Amino acid sequence: MDDVNFAESPFVVVMSADANVRDAGVGWTGLVTSTEALARPRAGYGGAIWLAQGRVLGPPSTPDTEHLMGLHFWRTSGDAEAFAAELIHAQPDDEVVDVLVVDDGLYRFSATVSASPEDVTLVDPSRNESEVTTEIIRMTPVSGKQGWVGEYNESETREHIKHLDGFLSASFFHDLRSDRIVEYVQWRSPADLTAAFGDARFAEHLSVNSHYSAGEAFLFGERLAGETV
Structure with missing residues (x-):
């Protein structure tokens, strides 16, 4: 989504995934699609920002790893909590979503x-x-x-x-x-x-x-x- 309004949807669920550089790229498409398929029908969804081709600044612990990060924005903390719970629940049944690490925090824009x-x-x-x-x-x-x-x-x-x-x-x-x-x-x-x-x-x-x-x-x-x- 290109026009996320942080003020209107200030609550953020953060998720990330790692892959060997050789395996990243195309694989991210399925992950993003599966995750947004869960998010879009839910009340209070304010959009998402997905970032790819990520690397750690400083000495990397895994130099050949590429990082993906998703930030999903919600209008209320309850909306965000419910989505995070659904995403975690869906992971064992979805091979694509299962590679996601869902941050256990719930962030609010300041x-x-x-x-x-x-x-x-x-x-x-x-x-x-x-x-x-x-x-x-x-x-x-x-x-x-x-x-x-x-x-x-x-x-x-x-x-x-x-x-x-x-x-x-x-x-x-x-x-x-x-x-x-x-x-x-x-x-x-x-x-x-x-x-x-x-x-x-x-x-x-x-x-x-x-x-x-x-x-x-x-x-x-x-x-x-x-x-x-």
Whole structure:
């Protein structure tokens, strides 16, 4: 789906799958189709974003693995809970869906920061141009620090990161069940993200996050097309 409205459908069920690079690609099509066939008829479905050609940023534990990630958006937490339960229930009976790992968190959208000073909307248009690169950051702050880490990351993005060359937007999602945070970040290209690591304040931002939270970041090279609801 190309026009997910995070504000209207703020609750997110996150899922992922891994495959050897040689086996990925065509296989993802069946997985996406099967999962959306479960989602589309349900009340409160707000659309999905599917990201493919993913790799871990930093030293990979499985260097030959390609990652797929799906974010399904729902209008209420109850809608999201019901879908996650149905998806988990369907897994033993569906060889395709069975390869999915469903995140046990339930995330809620909190804010989007855009690079454009003219953009006064609360929700990013979820750009789908082929050259745009999407970074997904999943982190678990140390106990009691979710609020602080979330505020720090949003303020640093508003005050500094949004001005870095090639930065497009960052959207923040907080788990209702734990201290975990998911960030959905868009860059113009992988080279722009690589260049950002050379910025002193950006490097300090990463260091602070590493000190106060554990997690991982993925860089995705493709956004799969989904059906509009």
